[in-house]
Each structure stands twice: as C-alpha cells, then as structure tokens.
Amino acid sequence: MADPSAEVPLPVSVEEMLRTICEQQSLPPAEMSARRELALLGEEASLQLLRRISGQRIRSLTGFIIYMARSVCTTVSSRKSVCFSGPRSSESSVSVSMRGYDDATSHSPRLERLNRQKSGLGLEGMSRESLLMALGELEFRKAFLILSYIGKNRLEDVMTVETIKKIRNLPMVKFESEVWNDIGCHYVEHADRMKFLDWDSGKTYLYHCLVDPDGSYSFKGPYLDTKKTHLQRVLGDDKVLIVKFIQESTNRNGSTSYNILNTNYGRIAKEGILLGLLRYHFFVFKDGGKEKKRKNPASSPVKCYFVCLESNVSLDEKTQYILFNKSVHEARSVFMHVHTVSSISKYMARFSLILSKTIKLEVDLASVDIQKIEDEPCRDEDGHIICNEGGEPLIHTNGTGFISEDLALKCPMNVVKGKNLKQGEIMRISGHDGIEEKSELRWYIQEPPLLIQFRLFNNGCAVKGTFLVNKKLPPKTIQIRRSMIKVEADPKLSYVRTANSLEIVATSNQPRKSYLSKYLIALLNYGGVPTDYFMNLLMNALDEAQSIHSNKRAALKVALKYGDMDDFLVSRMILCGIPLEEPYLQTRLSVLMREERKGLKAGKIPMSECYYLMGTADPTGMLGMNEICVILDSGQISGKVLVYKNPGLHFGDIHVLTATYVKELESIVGNAKYAIFFPIKGPRSLADEMANSDFDGDLYWVSRNPQLLDYFRPSKPWKQTYSKKAPCHRKPIDFSAEELENQLFHLFLTTKFEPSKALGIAADSWLAFMDRLLTLGDECSSEKECLKKKMLQLVDTYYDALDAPKNGIKVEVPKCLQAEKFPHFMERMNKYNSTSVLGLIYDEVNSFQKANLSSTEVWKLFCFDGEVAEACMEKWQMHYNEYRDEMKSAMELDGEAKNASANEVIQKYKQLLYGAANFEQSSRTRQEIFEDSLAIYHVCYDYARTKGVEKCSFAWKVAGEALCMLYTIKQDGGSIICSQSILRELLS
Structure with a gap:
C-alpha cells in the first residue's frame, strides 16, 4: 500500500504531533484521508486540533481526525454554503476522478468554507446555525419530514426557529399535518405527502435521498415498511439513508455523459451527504437483480446505502452510537471483516449480505x-x-x-x-354451502x-x-x-x-400449487412430453378461469392465489357468503381472471403432483448416486421423480432420480417436513449438474406426475465447456483506504448506469433457438445440430453471467450467438409466427372466449337496506369527495410511487372508520363501525350507479372487513376460523 506521508506531506510540526500521539496511545499512523483533512486545515489549525484530541482516549486516530476536522468546517461556516437540497454543481469546481481524488492542494468546497470563516458568520449565518440547532433537537423522523417537505429550497428560506419550537412536541400525525400545511403543500407534489396514521406502529422507517446528475440532492420520506435488514437493526433506521442516483437522458445517445456522472456523483461519494447536522457516507450497495426498467427513477434494482458517521446533534452526544468517530473501513468492520475477501467484486457481493430482509x-x-x-x-x-x-x-x-x-x-x-x-x-369462514367439506381434523x-x-x-x-x-x-x-x-x-x-x-x-415451507414456466415447458417438450399434453393442461386451466364468475370453488381458488393484490378482500367476500353476482365482486373476479390469463399466456400452467422444495445434502450418507429423499406433508415418498432447478436452460438440467426412503434420517430431523435431500456420493454434486446450483436456499422443482415420468427422456447433464475464466484481481487490502473507496463507488456507478445485458440476451436468444429447434423435423438434422451447438454455448454464457457480479468477469454474448428474430409469444419487434408448443399456448389463450368483464348494472345487497343517520351519511359523503381528489392525485404517479400513494390514501380512511389499522384492532363498538360502514356503502353505490361499478371500490377497500362481518351476522350464520394455508390445501 502507498505511504501516506509521501502521498500527503504535512508540516514538520504537524508530523511531530502526530508521531507523539501515536507513540503515547500505541496507535497506527493516520491514514491518507485524515492527512488530507489536516492539509486542508493548514498548519496552525491542524496543531490546534491535534492538541485538543491528544488529551482524549482515541480508538481510531484516522476517524477522530476526520470527524474533528469536518466539525470545524461544518459547525462554523459550512451552513453558509450548504443548501439542504444538496450542493449545486455551480457551488464547487472540484473535479473528482474515480481513479483517484485530487491532491490536497486542489480547489475544495471545504477550503472555501474555511476561507469564508475569517469574515465571520453574520446575521444570516447565525440564523442558519440556530435553525440547524433547533432541527437537531427534534426527533429524527420529524426533522427529516421537514427537510423532505422543503423540496429543493433552502431551510432558512421557508422555516423559522420559532415554528420548529412551536410544533416540536406535537404527536406525529398532528406534526405532519402542520408541516404539510405550512410548507409541504407549497414545495412538493401532493403524492409525496407522508400522511400515515400508524407512525408508531413499530414499522421500519425508510429515509430516501434523490441525487440529481448535477450533484444536488433532496430528501423523500420517511416511508414505512414491515421488513428490516441487519444494517437497520444495528445502526437504527435514522442512521441509514437510501440514496438513489438519477440518470437523465441529455445527449444524443439518450444518456447523461458517464464522465459527468463520475465527477458529480464522485463528489458526493467523497464529501458525503449533509442532513441537518448529520453527515452520511457511502457504505454499501446491492444489485437487486434483473428487472424491467421502470419510469420511476426511485425503483432501480441497484440500491445504494449511505450511513451516518458524523454528528453535531446534541442528542447524539448522549448516545453510544457504534459508528461515531470511525472511518468507513472501521465502520464496515463492525459488520464483517470484508477487506479479507479476494477481490473488489466479491467485496460488495459479500458485504451486501447485511441488506438481506x-x-x-x-x-x-x-x-x-x-x-x-x-x-x-x-x-x-x-x-x-x-x-x-x-x-x-x-x-x-x-x-x-x-x-x-x-x-x-x-x-x-x-x-x-x-x-x-x-x-x-387467519380468515373467518361463515357457515354456508358452496364449498366442499373435508371431515379431517389435524392436530399439529x-x-x-x-x-x-x-x-x-x-x-x-x-x-x-x-x-x-x-x-x-x-x-x-x-x-x-x-x-x-x-x-x-x-x-x-x-x-x-x-x-x-x-x-x-x-x-422450508409447505409448497404451494406448482406452475410450469416457458423454459420448463420447452425442456420437457424437447425431452419427449407431447404438445397435446400441455394443451390439455392449458384447456383445463382456461375452463376453470372462465368459471370463476359462477363457481364459488373456482372463484375462491383464484382469489386466494392473487390475495396479495387486494389483501384477500375477494376471498373474504366469497367466504362470508356474498353472492358471486354482486356487482363489485363480479368486477374484481374479472380483474383476477385477466391476471390468470396473463400468467397462462406466459406458460404459467398449473400442474398436479409437482412441488418447489428447498434442497440440502443427505446427512446420513445412505443415499446412493441418483437417489434422493423427498419429505412432504405425509412424510418421505418413494419412486421415480423429475428434479429441476430454475433457471436451468441446459437439455440435461431436468434429472430423472429415484426418491428413496431413508429410515436413519428420522432420528436426525424427526417429523420436520418439506425438503429434498441429495446424495453425498459420486464424482459430482447433483445440484451442481442443475444450473450450477448449491444448497444455500435454492428451491428445486420436484415432480412425481406419472404422465410426465412416462413421457420424459433425460439428456446428459450439463458440464461447462465454454468457460470464461476470471481475471486476476488486486485484493482489497492492496489498496489504500481512498483508492478502495474510489474502486467501490466506481463499481456501483458501473453496475447502476452500465449494467451488463448478457444475461437477458443469452436467455432470449436461447429461447428463440429452442423455439426453432422444437419445430424442426428429422429432415433438418444439420440445422438442428447447429442450433444445439449455439444453445450449449449460450447456456455456458448464461451461467457465467449469473455469477459475473461476484466473480468480476465481464460476460458478452457474441453476435453469432444472438438471435435476429424472435417467436411472436416473446412480444418483440423482430418477430415471426411460432408453431411450437409455446406459440400454440400463447395463441390459445388469446383466442379463448372472453367473458363479460364487468357488470353494467349496479345494485345493492338486500340485507344492507335500512335507514342510516343523515349526519353519518353527510360525514361520509364529505370524506368520499375528499378521497376521490386524493386518489386522483395518487393515480397520476408512476410505478411503485403510484401504488404506495394509493395504499396510503386507503389506509387513511380505514383509520377514520376503525380508529385503528383494521377492524380487528379497533376499539370502537361494532354498532358504530357498522353504521359508518353502511353509510360508506350507500354513498359509494349511489355514486356508482351513474359513474360505473368501479366506483364501488372505496366501500370495500375501506369498510370491507366490517361489511363482510355485518353480512354474515345478517344471514344468521355462524362462522369458523381457518388459516389461509389450510384453506389452500383443502381447495388444492
């Protein structure tokens, strides 16, 4: 590693002071980043700083120097130049290269702030300083909400110390309302309002920062989530900032110059992000995988996280925050000693484990x-x-x-x-006919x-x-x-x-109903399973989908399958006995049927006696080669099975294996269920033969469907032939601290803005070639062999691309292996009409008779007739008018933001009805809830009679739980409680 003293020379007096501190406290020399900070301060200020810290117990000399040096700049004068929407590119001429930062004499915003310090703060500076101190005394979520609602304005231009002090002790719901009415409604879109009613529900707070290509930034949030990461648990939600770097199309090629992004975003990586009196630094990123590019820039699969390492907030001085006064390297070492890995590419692939939900x-x-x-x-x-x-x-x-x-x-x-x-x-089922009964009781x-x-x-x-x-x-x-x-x-x-x-x-969980995929259908068809077999499965699925408007069992099965779309509202309506002909229920069933048809068109066809199971190795050593042990609900099974691992593309990725009973296993796992065990005998792991898989959580498709077993003939297992070897890399420990940060942030920018397309190109080309292969007859043997050779190369390329992020290899698909035309079911521009099994499936679903997708007449359920107090009706008429305006604004957003905003609007009115998040948690009397629910029902249905059945949605999305309960009571029917998993099992 480079010698810091040679790279960043300091005055002799400063060098002596550093040496004295290191000798007295047995500390390693200060790293280059700390020496740069001292160089920026100058000799006199550096000596003053070192004298201050020499009398204190120091854990990290580098971290302490950086913290103190930046505190000097930040607390005294940086408030004069920092706009809380982030520094504008015009405010600084510093140029950051990802190959290495400028030397200590470069023009720097921090040096500018030091120079301005000489002239004093003045009244304007005093005002900013007071605002920041007042902001720092707030709960973090409140302070962040203010910074979020000012948009890209300066804090001192829109907020006063008096206002902050006046509202700081308000409950969060009231606080948000006051801040929104005071500043938020003027500076940010209505859809960006954080109007939650469950601020204190214990959910995870997500704090977002959006960085523009010019280097300016603004804050969004806080958002609420039900999941948490190890990073958030250790540091706290408020110390983690999710930073989203945005790319705008500005040049002829449709993208911002990568060099410009490198410079502006590199400055953010170097200086960090100021959030009030806190400074957040680049820490970790994670590539969420292959996703369709969405319009909303906040939905990129590559997520970047900054964490707080510096704070001038008085409240933080009283807490033992684990990362204060630490360098980035020391901070990462709190989670793992990731610097010991063998390459830069593995560095972030491994460190991002702290981001798993x-x-x-x-x-x-x-x-x-x-x-x-x-x-x-x-x-x-x-x-x-x-x-x-x-x-x-x-x-x-x-x-x-x-x-x-x-x-x-x-x-x-x-x-x-x-x-x-x-x-x-848990779901409640009212006592009524229409669903098959099973007289089997299970004791778990x-x-x-x-x-x-x-x-x-x-x-x-x-x-x-x-x-x-x-x-x-x-x-x-x-x-x-x-x-x-x-x-x-x-x-x-x-x-x-x-x-x-x-x-x-x-x-390892009880497997849900299994579905085929395009790739699995193609491989099975190649292995001898006839096209007619898949078409029969498809017709059965289409018939069942078509019957959901009239058959309760079929309707409930589909409603449970897509329950996450509506919080199982349709399932509740069916189970409480509401007739399928009910106008809103018919409309929702039509939506679910469209989803079902969409899946079928893509090859997601249900199949019996197939399961997805987590895999592991046989702990007994009793299984022989090509033998496995499968444990399902009823215990171990025996006989021939097919085993496959997504996303396998090789002809031999589907194995025919023998499921074997292993008595010795019972003494190890007892009655635990749901897994597949592979043998530990033989020259090669069976899992490795299937798409290069392992046992770190992969799910394997297992089928004991007798017809598939009769038809299918396996091919030779995959063995890599066209391997791309990983290049030699410098190890992370071979870089200086600053060089390492440069390399890691450069890797992030490359991953986000120049992602590899090899994975998608290889998969699409393989599918196009496979489609052609499936339609060729025996007379085209030479063309078939040529296609197979290309496909085998594509398989190796695809598997290399899957592991490329952690192996550090650059994978490209040669032009000679890229398909020029694609079958029509892939819905690409350069297409041809496919006659393979996949093309026939696509066409059959498209041509299948469509049911009348909506009821044109809106009518009310007889049991909901009756008088409702006029005051109650007027109250909910007013709320319904407000709801329509708010939902209209939410629907104008794109992607995830639209869904999140719409959910927040619904949750607001559920809170108004129940006084809680839902019916079960409500402390209101049932009579009060039922009266309000009926008012909502009548207001919506009266409006829907002239505006369309879709307008009934407010009643059921907000009051659905109460209306279902009221309907059950009015039918004089009892109810039982059943879990969704058991209900699915009974209907399977």
Whole structure:
C-alpha cells in the first residue's frame, strides 16, 4: 500500500504531533484521508486540533481526525454554503476522478468554507446555525419530514426557529399535518405527502435521498415498511439513508455523459451527504437483480446505502452510537471483516449480505457453540477426491450445515424473504354451502423448520447458507462448513467490537400449487412430453378461469392465489357468503381472471403432483448416486421423480432420480417436513449438474406426475465447456483506504448506469433457438445440430453471467450467438409466427372466449337496506369527495410511487372508520363501525350507479372487513376460523 506521508506531506510540526500521539496511545499512523483533512486545515489549525484530541482516549486516530476536522468546517461556516437540497454543481469546481481524488492542494468546497470563516458568520449565518440547532433537537423522523417537505429550497428560506419550537412536541400525525400545511403543500407534489396514521406502529422507517446528475440532492420520506435488514437493526433506521442516483437522458445517445456522472456523483461519494447536522457516507450497495426498467427513477434494482458517521446533534452526544468517530473501513468492520475477501467484486457481493430482509433469531451467540466442520468432497470410484481446474476439491455439501433442535425451535415457521407469513393469515369462514367439506381434523405438534436459510455475522466472519435441524446435536450448537463462510475474520481485528447476529431469511415451507414456466415447458417438450399434453393442461386451466364468475370453488381458488393484490378482500367476500353476482365482486373476479390469463399466456400452467422444495445434502450418507429423499406433508415418498432447478436452460438440467426412503434420517430431523435431500456420493454434486446450483436456499422443482415420468427422456447433464475464466484481481487490502473507496463507488456507478445485458440476451436468444429447434423435423438434422451447438454455448454464457457480479468477469454474448428474430409469444419487434408448443399456448389463450368483464348494472345487497343517520351519511359523503381528489392525485404517479400513494390514501380512511389499522384492532363498538360502514356503502353505490361499478371500490377497500362481518351476522350464520394455508390445501 502507498505511504501516506509521501502521498500527503504535512508540516514538520504537524508530523511531530502526530508521531507523539501515536507513540503515547500505541496507535497506527493516520491514514491518507485524515492527512488530507489536516492539509486542508493548514498548519496552525491542524496543531490546534491535534492538541485538543491528544488529551482524549482515541480508538481510531484516522476517524477522530476526520470527524474533528469536518466539525470545524461544518459547525462554523459550512451552513453558509450548504443548501439542504444538496450542493449545486455551480457551488464547487472540484473535479473528482474515480481513479483517484485530487491532491490536497486542489480547489475544495471545504477550503472555501474555511476561507469564508475569517469574515465571520453574520446575521444570516447565525440564523442558519440556530435553525440547524433547533432541527437537531427534534426527533429524527420529524426533522427529516421537514427537510423532505422543503423540496429543493433552502431551510432558512421557508422555516423559522420559532415554528420548529412551536410544533416540536406535537404527536406525529398532528406534526405532519402542520408541516404539510405550512410548507409541504407549497414545495412538493401532493403524492409525496407522508400522511400515515400508524407512525408508531413499530414499522421500519425508510429515509430516501434523490441525487440529481448535477450533484444536488433532496430528501423523500420517511416511508414505512414491515421488513428490516441487519444494517437497520444495528445502526437504527435514522442512521441509514437510501440514496438513489438519477440518470437523465441529455445527449444524443439518450444518456447523461458517464464522465459527468463520475465527477458529480464522485463528489458526493467523497464529501458525503449533509442532513441537518448529520453527515452520511457511502457504505454499501446491492444489485437487486434483473428487472424491467421502470419510469420511476426511485425503483432501480441497484440500491445504494449511505450511513451516518458524523454528528453535531446534541442528542447524539448522549448516545453510544457504534459508528461515531470511525472511518468507513472501521465502520464496515463492525459488520464483517470484508477487506479479507479476494477481490473488489466479491467485496460488495459479500458485504451486501447485511441488506438481506431478515428476521433476527433471538439468541445470545456468545452462549452458542459454533463449530466448523469440513465439506464432503466428491470422489471417484476409487475414493480419490476430485478437483476442479483450479485444484480445488469439488464438494457435495456446498452451502448447508446443521443447527440443534432447541435453536431451530426459536425460529418462526413459514418465513419467506424475511417475513413471517403466518402473521395475519387467519380468515373467518361463515357457515354456508358452496364449498366442499373435508371431515379431517389435524392436530399439529410443534416441530421446528426442517431447513433454515440464514445469514450469520459473528466476530467479523460472515456465513451464508442453510441449517438442517439435527436432533443429535447438543443444545445450543451450530455447525457450519467451509463452503458457507463467505468472509473470514481478520485476527488483527480480534479486539474490535462487532455486531453479531443470526438472521433468518426463509424456512422450508409447505409448497404451494406448482406452475410450469416457458423454459420448463420447452425442456420437457424437447425431452419427449407431447404438445397435446400441455394443451390439455392449458384447456383445463382456461375452463376453470372462465368459471370463476359462477363457481364459488373456482372463484375462491383464484382469489386466494392473487390475495396479495387486494389483501384477500375477494376471498373474504366469497367466504362470508356474498353472492358471486354482486356487482363489485363480479368486477374484481374479472380483474383476477385477466391476471390468470396473463400468467397462462406466459406458460404459467398449473400442474398436479409437482412441488418447489428447498434442497440440502443427505446427512446420513445412505443415499446412493441418483437417489434422493423427498419429505412432504405425509412424510418421505418413494419412486421415480423429475428434479429441476430454475433457471436451468441446459437439455440435461431436468434429472430423472429415484426418491428413496431413508429410515436413519428420522432420528436426525424427526417429523420436520418439506425438503429434498441429495446424495453425498459420486464424482459430482447433483445440484451442481442443475444450473450450477448449491444448497444455500435454492428451491428445486420436484415432480412425481406419472404422465410426465412416462413421457420424459433425460439428456446428459450439463458440464461447462465454454468457460470464461476470471481475471486476476488486486485484493482489497492492496489498496489504500481512498483508492478502495474510489474502486467501490466506481463499481456501483458501473453496475447502476452500465449494467451488463448478457444475461437477458443469452436467455432470449436461447429461447428463440429452442423455439426453432422444437419445430424442426428429422429432415433438418444439420440445422438442428447447429442450433444445439449455439444453445450449449449460450447456456455456458448464461451461467457465467449469473455469477459475473461476484466473480468480476465481464460476460458478452457474441453476435453469432444472438438471435435476429424472435417467436411472436416473446412480444418483440423482430418477430415471426411460432408453431411450437409455446406459440400454440400463447395463441390459445388469446383466442379463448372472453367473458363479460364487468357488470353494467349496479345494485345493492338486500340485507344492507335500512335507514342510516343523515349526519353519518353527510360525514361520509364529505370524506368520499375528499378521497376521490386524493386518489386522483395518487393515480397520476408512476410505478411503485403510484401504488404506495394509493395504499396510503386507503389506509387513511380505514383509520377514520376503525380508529385503528383494521377492524380487528379497533376499539370502537361494532354498532358504530357498522353504521359508518353502511353509510360508506350507500354513498359509494349511489355514486356508482351513474359513474360505473368501479366506483364501488372505496366501500370495500375501506369498510370491507366490517361489511363482510355485518353480512354474515345478517344471514344468521355462524362462522369458523381457518388459516389461509389450510384453506389452500383443502381447495388444492
């Protein structure tokens, strides 16, 4: 690494003072970033600063110098130049290159502020300083709301100290209302209003910052979310800023100059983002994966996070915030010693594990015995270990370890993407006919999840994978394999306090109904499953979709499938006995039918006796090659099965394996359910043969459908032929601190603004070639062989592209492998009419007779007739008029913002009705709620008679729970409680 003293020379007196401090407190020399700060201050100011800190206990000399140096600038004079919408590009001429920052003598905004300090603050500066101090005394969410509502204006131009002091103690709902009426309504769009009624619900606060290409920034939020990350738990929501760098189309090529973005955004990375008296620094980013580009710039799949490292807020001085006075490197080391990884590309791929949405397992890791065990290697017939081209052993157990039963029992069941699906999953079913009954009662004895997908952060080490419950392990025991350790601990940092935690991402859950996909249909069809088979499945699905307007069972199945679209409102309406002919219910069923048809057109066809299961390795060693063990609800199954792993594209990615009963497994996992176990015997892992998969949480498609098994003939498994080797990289520890930050931020900009298109191009070209291959006859053998060769190359390219972000390789699809025309079902510009199974499916769905999608006549349910107090009707007529105006504004937004804003509007009026988030949590009497609900119902339906049935939505979205309960009561029918998962099972 470069010598800091040579790179940034300082006056002799300053060097001596630094050396004295290091010797007295046994500290390593100050890093280059700290030396730059001292160079900017000058000799006299630097000596004064060093004298101040020499008498204090210093944990990080670099971090302390940076903090104190910036405090000098920030508290005294930076308020004169900082606009709270962010620094404008015209305010600074500093130029930042991602190859390295300017030297210490470069023109700098911080140096300008120091020069201006000499002339004093003046009245204007005093006003700004007082405003900032008043802002700093507020709750963070209140201070942020003010900064969000001023838009791109300066705080001192729109807010006064007196106003802040007047409203600071108001409850959050009242506070928001006052700030909105005072400033927000003048400076930001109505759709950007944060009008929540559940501010104190315990949800996660999300604070957003939007950075424009010119380097200016503004704040949005706070938003509320139900999920949380390890980063947010450790630091607190207010110390994490989600920063969204925006790209505008300005040049002939339709994009902003990358060099301009590099310069302006690089300045933000160097200086950080000022939020009142807090400064946030670039910390971590994560590529959320392949998504369609949306119009809303806030919805990019690449998310960037800044965290607070510096604060002049008086309240923060009383708290023990874990990152204060730390450098960025030291701050990251609190979570893991990520600098020990082998490349820059792996640095962020591993560090972004702290951004997984998780549930924290409440366990003291200091009391847990965390054991490291070896992976099971692949061996040949003679028992010799088989290695890859790099000399590393191939393994059968990649990504999976063990957890003792007592710890597994602490984990909630049915966790998906960091959310417990059991919460709010209870539904009430009124006693009426129309749905088949099952006279089977089940008694469930508590069992732990069979598999747990997790993230483990412990003493600088980061571990990723799955735990298999093991009843044979002693209590409080975890076993992790070498393949699961993604970041090793640095022994030199053993004294540093770390944020240790065991975080749950998902559990092995009861599989829902399984659906095919375009790729799976194509591979099955290639393997011998006839086209007619898929067309019969399609016709059955279309017939069922068509019957949802008249068949309660079919309607309920579809309503449960798409329940997340309307918070299971349609399901509630059906289950309480409301007739399917009800106008609004008919309309909603039509919407669900369109969704069903859309899925069918894309190949999402339901199939019986197929399941998606989390995979792991056989802990008993009893399974032979090509044998697996599958545990479903009824226990272990036996017989031939098909196994596939999305997004497999190779002809041999679908395996025919033998499901085998393993008695020895019962003593390890007990009665835990839902997983597939792969053997640890043979020259290669079966999971690796399927799209290069492993056991860190991947789901495998398992089918024991007898017809598929009769038809399908497997191909040889995938083996990479056209491999692209990863280049040699400098390790993170080979860079200076500033060089490392440059490299990481440059990687972020490249990932966000110059993303690789290889993955999409390879997948689309493969599908186009496969479509052609499926329609060629035996007389076209030479063309078929040519297509197969291209497809095999595309498969390897596709799998390389999947792992490219962490391997640091640049993957491109050669022109000779790119399709020029595409089948019409892909809905591309250069298209041809496909006659393959996928083309026929697409055409059949399009041509299927469409039902009348909406009821033209609006009528009311007889049992809701009756007098409602005139005052109540007038009250809700007024609210309904306000609602229509607010919803109109929400609908004018794009993408995610539109949905979020619409949900907030609905939640507002639910709160007005229930005095709580929903019916069950309400403290109002049922009589009061029912009277208001009937008023809402009549106001909406009267309006809908002239404006259309869609206008009935307000009644059901706001008062749906109460109306369903009232309808059940008026039918004199009892009700029972049933969970959604059981209901789905009964209907499957």
